[in-house]
Amino acid sequence: MKKFERFEGVVAPLDRANVDTDLIIPKQFLKSIKRTGFGVNLFDELRYLDEGQPGQDCSQRPLNPDFVLNQPRYQGAEVLLARRNFGCGSSREHAPWALEDFGFKVVIAPSFADIFYNNAFKNGILLITLAEEEVDRLFAEAEAREGYQLDVDLENQRVITPSGEILEFEVDEFRKHCLLNGLDDIGITLQDEDAIRRFEEKHRRQRPWLFRQPA
Amino acid sequence: MSGQTLYDKLWNQHLVKQRDDGTALIYIDRQLLHEVTSPQAFEGLRLANRKPWRLDANLATPDHNVPTTVKERAEGNSGIKDPVSLIQVQTLDDNCLEYGIEEFKINDPRQGIVHVVGPEQGATLPGMTVVCGDSHTATHGAFGALAHGIGTSEVEHVLATQCLLAQKMKNMQVRVEGELGLGVTAKDVVLAIIGEIGTAGGTGYAIEFAGSAIASLSMEGRMTVCNMAIEAGARVGLIAVDDTTIDYLAERPFAPTAEQWDAAVADWRQLVSDADAQFDKVVTLKAEDIEPQVSWGTSPEMVTGISGQVPDPQAAKDETVQRSHARALEYMGLQANQKITDIKLDKVFIGSCTNSRIEDLREAAKVAKGKKVADSIQLAMVVPGSGLVKRQAEAEGLDKIFTEAGFEWREPGCSMCLAMNADKLGAGEHCASTSNRNFEGRQGYGGRTHLVSPAMAAAAAIAGHFVDVRTLPANDANHAQEA
Numbered sequence: 001m002k003k004f005e006r007f008e009g010v011v012a013p014l015d016r017a018n019v020d021t022d023l024i025i026p027k028q029f030l031k032s033i034k035r036t037g038f039g040v041n042l043f044d045e046l047r048y049l050d051e052g053q054p055g056q057d058c059s060q061r062p063l064n065p066d067f068v069l070n071q072p073r074y075q076g077a078e079v080l081l082a083r084r085n086f087g088c089g090s091s092r093e094h095a096p097w098a099l100e101d102f103g104f105k106v107v108i109a110p111s112f113a114d115i116f117y118n119n120a121f122k123n124g125i126l127l128i129t130l131a132e133e134e135v136d137r138l139f140a141e142a143e144a145r146e147g148y149q150l151d152v153d154l155e156n157q158r159v160i161t162p163s164g165e166i167l168e169f170e171v172d173e174f175r176k177h178c179l180l181n182g183l184d185d186i187g188i189t190l191q192d193e194d195a196i197r198r199f200e201e202k203h204r205r206q207r208p209w210l211f212r213q214p215a
Numbered sequence: 216m217s218g219q220t221l222y223d224k225l226w227n228q229h230l231v232k233q234r235d236d237g238t239a240l241i242y243i244d245r246q247l248l249h250e251v252t253s254p255q256a257f258e259g260l261r262l263a264n265r266k267p268w269r270l271d272a273n274l275a276t277p278d279h280n281v282p283t284t285v286k287e288r289a290e291g292n293s294g295i296k297d298p299v300s301l302i303q304v305q306t307l308d309d310n311c312l313e314y315g316i317e318e319f320k321i322n323d324p325r326q327g328i329v330h331v332v333g334p335e336q337g338a339t340l341p342g343m344t345v346v347c348g349d350s351h352t353a354t355h356g357a358f359g360a361l362a363h364g365i366g367t368s369e370v371e372h373v374l375a376t377q378c379l380l381a382q383k384m385k386n387m388q389v390r391v392e393g394e395l396g397l398g399v400t401a402k403d404v405v406l407a408i409i410g411e412i413g414t415a416g417g418t419g420y421a422i423e424f425a426g427s428a429i430a431s432l433s434m435e436g437r438m439t440v441c442n443m444a445i446e447a448g449a450r451v452g453l454i455a456v457d458d459t460t461i462d463y464l465a466e467r468p469f470a471p472t473a474e475q476w477d478a479a480v481a482d483w484r485q486l487v488s489d490a491d492a493q494f495d496k497v498v499t500l501k502a503e504d505i506e507p508q509v510s511w512g513t514s515p516e517m518v519t520g521i522s523g524q525v526p527d528p529q530a531a532k533d534e535t536v537q538r539s540h541a542r543a544l545e546y547m548g549l550q551a552n553q554k555i556t557d558i559k560l561d562k563v564f565i566g567s568c569t570n571s572r573i574e575d576l577r578e579a580a581k582v583a584k585g586k587k588v589a590d591s592i593q594l595a596m597v598v599p600g601s602g603l604v605k606r607q608a609e610a611e612g613l614d615k616i617f618t619e620a621g622f623e624w625r626e627p628g629c630s631m632c633l634a635m636n637a638d639k640l641g642a643g644e645h646c647a648s649t650s651n652r653n654f655e656g657r658q659g660y661g662g663r664t665h666l667v668s669p670a671m672a673a674a675a676a677i678a679g680h681f682v683d684v685r686t687l688p689a690n691d692a693n694h695a696q697e698a
Binding site: 018027033035091111119172174190193213 | 229244251372482
């Protein structure tokens with residue numbers, strides 16, 4: 001995982017509540033056994049006017065001109081601005097893989113679904129939860145001004161708008177640490193290998209049926 | 216100090232290490248694997264030169280991609296016509312073989328939807344932590360197990376360390392008190408709960424379902440309720456252990472036997488919330504108020520009773536909801552104030568990890584018995600949740616009831632719930648579905664899903680539109696609950 005560094009990025013506003021993971025990446029693309037290459041199918045049903053198929057050359061497909069990510073002013077966006085309960089639905093990690101592959105580093109919303117929240121951080125994507133009013137304001141600003149960018153500073157847990165307004169956000173210490181240092185959490189967990197083994201032995205003594213296999 | 220909730224107990228029993236930063240290591244007793252969310256996890260292990268921590272904690276079966284037609288299934292993996300799907304199923308087989316993980320392959324009679332297979336085998340037990348790279352893992356909470364849906368990175372993490380990095384959730388209790396009316400099922404209960412608290416109502420919580428109406432449900436019904444906890448935003452749904460739980464598990468292949476059974480049962484009896492346990496949030500519904508439910512929109516919270524109508528978006532409480540409702544109506548091709556019973560259907564799907572167990576099929580069969588699927592319905596299909604459910608249903612003659620009525624009787628798998636295989640809706644088609652998600656495109660590009668119970672789906676297949684199962688003549692739907 002790459003280290004998450006402070007950056008200024010173009011903001012794309014996706015004005016829709018309850019964006020589910022089926023919408024982020026439709027099921028036909030989950031058949032891949034790889035982690036990469038999902039970006040061209042991010043928001044496939046919103047982005048294109050036809051039904052997408054895995055392995056297709058997407059450069060030839062008809063684009064939906066009304067969809068935010070197809071508008072010239074939002075090209076190269078790295079910050080996705082979204083509405084409440086973003087990422088609800090399935091546990092497919094293909095959703096953050098698609099966002100990351102497309103080029104998004106950050107999603108800002110008033111709330112996120114739990115499983116998506118975990119999955120995003122494990123792929124180096126920072127999810128920022130801001131108050132509904134703050135998100136409303138960012139929507140208004142991003143839509144009003146072409147080339148609108150936000151300065152995202154994870155170290156100090158703040159987002160700075162072009163006018164210099166500072167929006168602070170909460171993020172738990174462990175996730176922040178992993179993102180800033182680009183850490184693989186399996187490696188971190190395995191530092192506790194002895195504790196896991198001790199727990200496992202005790203657990204097996206107390207509840208041997210949990211370790212049973214059929215005859 | 217107040218007592219512990221069921222969730223608190225399960226958490227404490229599996230806590231390996233609490234870190235200062237608020238995260239914890241939780242030991243995982245069971246991981247269920249399927250073909251869609253595991254290949255990248257195995258690949259990650261391989262790249263890092265890591266080995267699975269404990270092979271016998273894992274159990275695998277292909278379910279999402281498998282074809283459900285009898286002819287294709289007879290050919291095993293080579294019956295999978297889509298080459299990309301075939302690679303995915305083959306990759307699961309290869310990974311299980313390479314690492315030595317038990318797998319019920321495509322034509323093993325024990326194959327099926329992971330969330331049907333685990334409980335059916337007794338591979339899900341009370342007091343376990345259960346994970347799977349699938350959000351409907353909450354299903355297993357019906358057994359008083361702490362069951363999480365996880366992402367692929369977490370699948371890899373559990374394979375490598377037998378632990379999950381987690382943060383403790385808050386406790387919510389959803390009580391359903393009273394007696395359910397005839398024809399009102401577990402599916403209607405959970406849809407009504409989601410309608411009440413919303414799709415984000417359970418975010419950050421573990422939901423324990425309780426109250427007399429929940430306690431009166433069979434294990435199949437309890438699994439239906441916990442299955443859809445995620446549709447209320449909660450990763451975890453739970454129901455306390457009681458006699459119903461224990462009776463269901465006796466003599467299942469993975470369940471303990473002899474003296475170990477007695478010790479296990481004594482331990483499982485403790486898996487209830489203490490009388491003085493404190494919940495962060497409590498929601499109560501009256502069972503009598505719940506009627507058969509039908510979803511009209513593109514989110515499971517967009518649901519109403521069969522006697523209701525499609526809402527007018529203008530009447531919604533705020534602008535965001537108004538826009539969501541308006542967009543949903545447009546996608547669904549429905550009008551504001553249209554009666555639910557006036558919604559015409561094109562297809563009917565009975566199946567999925569929500570409603571494909573034997574009791575679900577019995578409820579649907581009672582309604583279908585001696586009737587014919589309406590001419591206007593292009594396809595009505597019944598997809599059992601596992602090979603064993605299919606055998607049981609055939610032993611009871613349910614397959615005959617369905618096929619005589621004009622339903623297709625299929626082989627087990629996830630099928631049209633998410634349409635990763637060939638079973639899907641065409642654009643604009645309305646489907647009465649016993650599955651769990653009515654998102655845009657979920658059952659096929661442009662498809663329009665209405666979530667209902669198995670009895671309601673069967674009744675809709677016969678009428679060609681939604682009908683209230685409670686109004687059907689006696690001896691069929693009115694007794695649908697008795698199974």
